[in-house]
Amino acid sequence: MxxxxxxxxxxxxxxxxxxxxxxxxxxxxxxxxxxxxxxxxxxxxxxxxxxxxxxxxxxxxxxxxxxxxxxxxxVDITKERIEEMFEAMSEIEALCGRFAAERMSVGERVELERLHLRMSELAETGDANSYETANSEFHQLLFTASHNTDLIDLANTLRLKLAPFRKSQLKKRERMKRSNAEHEAIVSALIERDAKKAEKALRRHLMSAAAEVIATMS
The missing domain is CATH 1.10.10.10 (Winged helix-like DNA-binding domain superfamily/Winged helix DNA-binding domain)
Incomplete structure (x- = not known):
């Protein structure tokens, strides 16, 4: 035993x-x-x-x-340090999105849509804890769908460092709704296999999250 x-x-x-x-x-x-x-x-x-x-x-x-x-x-967590991490994360996630648009399996695309629909319901009800958990799953699925082991490792390492700040910015209901709307653009691009559109949508999503976090530090 x-x-x-x-x-x-x-x-x-x-x-x-x-x-x-x-x-x-x-x-x-x-x-x-x-x-x-x-x-x-x-x-x-x-x-x-x-x-x-x-x-x-x-x-x-x-x-x-x-x-x-x-x-x-x-450590002293400055706004400059937060900006640096989000800048790096936005580029890594954008690259994951570009690869994912080209490499995702049909099953992965179906799972991404299913998860997005669930998150839409959670955003409407204001269930922050469940939304944050689903949000982690959403981004993890994007990493995995890039089908590049080294890129996935880099994305996970940096996401781990940013997790406390990304989690805190999703506590507000209005931010959850904006986040979900940004996810809609990401999912649409991936379903359409539009690599450039997916890359652009993910950069915007990460910059939006960064702006929310930095605003709370002011």
Missing amino acids: VSSKPVLRELHSTSIAAQLETEIVAGQIKAGEKLDEQSLTKRFGVSRTPIREALHELVARSLAERVPYRGVLV
Whole structure:
């Protein structure tokens, strides 16, 4: 019988990382503040192992950094840094979209349309959490449909870093509706196998998301 302990540890580390991520993005944990293992084990009532895994996740998302002799510190997330990441992400997703328009299977196109219709319903009801989950699936499907392993890896790495900010900008109902309208243009281009149109629509979509995030930082 397989032990459940590793699974439990993973759940603990994931939820801890999510909570710390929320506090960092909201500014409750300030730039330069140390994420102390001992203090966090007491706060969350767990051993050091899930805390270390959670901190590793925060470092991977560029929300924190390991500094020699000082430990794990929260990074200073500036508007300039956010702009740089969104700029890179828009180019990577645009390239994924261009390839996807040319390479998507019939099954992938059907799945993309199905997912978009579901997201339209979620946007109308204002279900932000479900919409955010479906949004991740939507973009992941675009990456996969590029059928280029290295490009998919690059897209996933950068999306992981931007995830906290992209998630926060979808909490507003009006932004969900705009996002869904932007998805409509992306899906239409992909169904029509129009690579240039898909590329352009994805750049606009990412720039729209960037503008929303940066506006909240002002």
